[in-house]
Amino acid sequence: MDNHVTTQPALSIQDVTRSFGGLVAVNNVSFDLHENEVIGLIGPNGSGKTTMMNLISGALKPNNGEIRLYGENIAGAPAADIAHRGVARTFQIVRMLPSLTVLENAEAGGVFGHAKMWGAELHDRARELLQRVGLEGIENRPVSTLTYIDQKRLELARALISDPKVLLLDEWLAGLNPSELRTGIALIEQLANEGRTIIIVEHVMDAIRSLCSRCVVMSSGVKIAEGGTAEVLADPEVIRAYLGDENA
Amino acid sequence: MNSEVRTFGIAVILFLAAATLPLISSGYLLSIGVSIAVYTVLATSWTLFSGPTNYISLAVAAFFGIGMYVVAGGIDLLPFPVLVLIGAVVGALFSAIVGLATLRISGVYFVIFTLGLAELIRQVVSWGQATMGTSSGLYVLTDFTDPQIYWALLVLAAVVFLIGWWIGRSRLGFALRIIGNDEVVAVHSGINTARAKVILFVISCTFASITGALVAPRYSYVEPTIAFNPFISFQVVIMALLGGVHRLWGPLLGVIPFTILWELISANFPTQTTLLLGAAFLLIVYFIPHGIVGLIESGIQKWKGDQHG
Numbered sequence: 001m002d003n004h005v006t007t008q009p010a011l012s013i014q015d016v017t018r019s020f021g022g023l024v025a026v027n028n029v030s031f032d033l034h035e036n037e038v039i040g041l042i043g044p045n046g047s048g049k050t051t052m053m054n055l056i057s058g059a060l061k062p063n064n065g066e067i068r069l070y071g072e073n074i075a076g077a078p079a080a081d082i083a084h085r086g087v088a089r090t091f092q093i094v095r096m097l098p099s100l101t102v103l104e105n106a107e108a109g110g111v112f113g114h115a116k117m118w119g120a121e122l123h124d125r126a127r128e129l130l131q132r133v134g135l136e137g138i139e140n141r142p143v144s145t146l147t148y149i150d151q152k153r154l155e156l157a158r159a160l161i162s163d164p165k166v167l168l169l170d171e172w173l174a175g176l177n178p179s180e181l182r183t184g185i186a187l188i189e190q191l192a193n194e195g196r197t198i199i200i201v202e203h204v205m206d207a208i209r210s211l212c213s214r215c216v217v218m219s220s221g222v223k224i225a226e227g228g229t230a231e232v233l234a235d236p237e238v239i240r241a242y243l244g245d246e247n248a
Numbered sequence: 249m250n251s252e253v254r255t256f257g258i259a260v261i262l263f264l265a266a267a268t269l270p271l272i273s274s275g276y277l278l279s280i281g282v283s284i285a286v287y288t289v290l291a292t293s294w295t296l297f298s299g300p301t302n303y304i305s306l307a308v309a310a311f312f313g314i315g316m317y318v319v320a321g322g323i324d325l326l327p328f329p330v331l332v333l334i335g336a337v338v339g340a341l342f343s344a345i346v347g348l349a350t351l352r353i354s355g356v357y358f359v360i361f362t363l364g365l366a367e368l369i370r371q372v373v374s375w376g377q378a379t380m381g382t383s384s385g386l387y388v389l390t391d392f393t394d395p396q397i398y399w400a401l402l403v404l405a406a407v408v409f410l411i412g413w414w415i416g417r418s419r420l421g422f423a424l425r426i427i428g429n430d431e432v433v434a435v436h437s438g439i440n441t442a443r444a445k446v447i448l449f450v451i452s453c454t455f456a457s458i459t460g461a462l463v464a465p466r467y468s469y470v471e472p473t474i475a476f477n478p479f480i481s482f483q484v485v486i487m488a489l490l491g492g493v494h495r496l497w498g499p500l501l502g503v504i505p506f507t508i509l510w511e512l513i514s515a516n517f518p519t520q521t522t523l524l525l526g527a528a529f530l531l532i533v534y535f536i537p538h539g540i541v542g543l544i545e546s547g548i549q550k551w552k553g554d555q556h557g
Contacts, residue, residue, distance in 0.1 A: 058436075079436055
């Protein structure tokens with residue numbers, strides 16, 4: 001981890017705050033994500049994780065603070081601009097493009113975003129990624145025929161085709177059965193081994209343990225812990241936040 | 249590629265066949281032909297924008313009327329072709345302004361705004377003519393004959409189809425389809441959704457203005473109630489939905505039967521046209537939501553299924 005300290009972080013969140021009316025969903029949160037690093041953003045329901053993902057990807061604008069992507073402040077920039085600069089995401093509730101084929105769904109991420117492809121190059125890359133996520137051979141099927149995990153795989157392919165500098169996975173493993181979960185974790189592990197830079201929002205602790213070297217823990221909009229995954233998960237305050245006071 | 253060449257070949261043959269109409273008939277049939285050509289351009293260009301995005305625009309009459317009024321207002325000063333060009337430019341500029349102002353609003357608000365827009369322009373033009381002390385309309389006296397108007401519209405239709413074909417294969421067309429499916433995915437995929445929508449809206453509206461300009465000589469006397477008639481907008485929507493908005497040639501399949509039916513209705517039941525138009529709209533939306541194209545395609549699929557089964 002030490003070698004990261006001197007280099008510029010891939011993503012640097014500095015004192016970011018976002019409130020909705022009286023509710024402060026993200027309260028003065030700061031953390032860094034370094035290149036080639038996979039970190040977990042965890043916390044109980046309603047702790048502000050998805051809001052944080054929305055702030056990074058530009059779906060929401062922060063009231064305060066800076067979000068720097070390789071030094072450039074992207075806080076408050078339009079979502080399309082942020083995608084151009086190299087942030088790609090999946091969604092908590094999977095979002096398919098129902099009137100498009102499987103192949104076109106994957107291609108949708110590769111035309112206008114960080115990587116810009118068209119024609120044969122786009123088709124080839126999309127096919128390659130579909131194979132990568134385990135969807136080869138069904139390129140021309142309508143997406144409505146896909147199972148839930150296959151839709152999740154497709155969404156991942158759509159995010160990867162833009163060759164993002166930072167990939168945001170918002171509960172990508174949620175709703176999968178145990179065997180699908182193993183496949184899913186293996187897939188993200190591969191991405192990590194390739195040196196992708198990823199933030200994972202997840203409730204599946206096994207996944208966090210095996211995928212993330214570091215974790216940031218949020219509770220009620222505030223960052224309550226940050227550090228190596230094993231120690232963070234053993235932190236009494238984190239356990240209290242997850243399980244409630246009476247169990248601590 | 250082969251099927252594309254074949255489709256193109258069929259299109260050229262149909263186009264040439266359609267072009268012979270003025271040689272065969274000069275009266276009633278040609279006038280129906282002109283109506284079909286007008287609505288083919290209007291409905292197809294409307295679908296270029298509204299088909300993929302699902303933004304229902306009722307502004308066709310506004311832009312059609314603008315084109316018509318540019319010709320009517322300038323016919324004593326400038327040659328007709330120049331006026332058509334000016335009509336196109338005015339329509340494009342105006343639709344760009346309207347698009348920039350409105351395409352951030354979505355759904356039903358957009359529909360209502362576009363409907364209000366046509367009415368607003370009609371009222372402004374009426375008021376303008378009244379305060380300038382001119383009569384309520386303008387004379388459009390040219391030596392352009394119905395066959396010439398028909399051929400000009402046919403060429404315009406061909407241009408719309410070519411542009412539609414090109415958009416369908418372009419990044420812009422792909423962007424529009426993504427936007428129509430899910431605008432959230434679109435922005436996070438890096439699509440500048442506002443720009444894509446405005447470009448398509450301008451293309452679509454410009455064709456409506458050119459159409460209005462081209463048919464102006466057909467009405468020797470133009471007044472706001474004719475040029476900005478909201479029925480034009482409604483009919484375009486109905487025809488496009490009847491044909492089907494997910495194929496470039498879909499609206500054409502709605503325009504031809506509807507125009508013929510409309511001629512029959514207005515000839516035989518001139519006082520009940522509005523009622524029948526409303527009824528037609530309800531029936532189409534209820535019974536053939538995917539249009540004639542949808543019927544044909546599901547028929548083909550069923551037939552193929554039967555073959556395999």
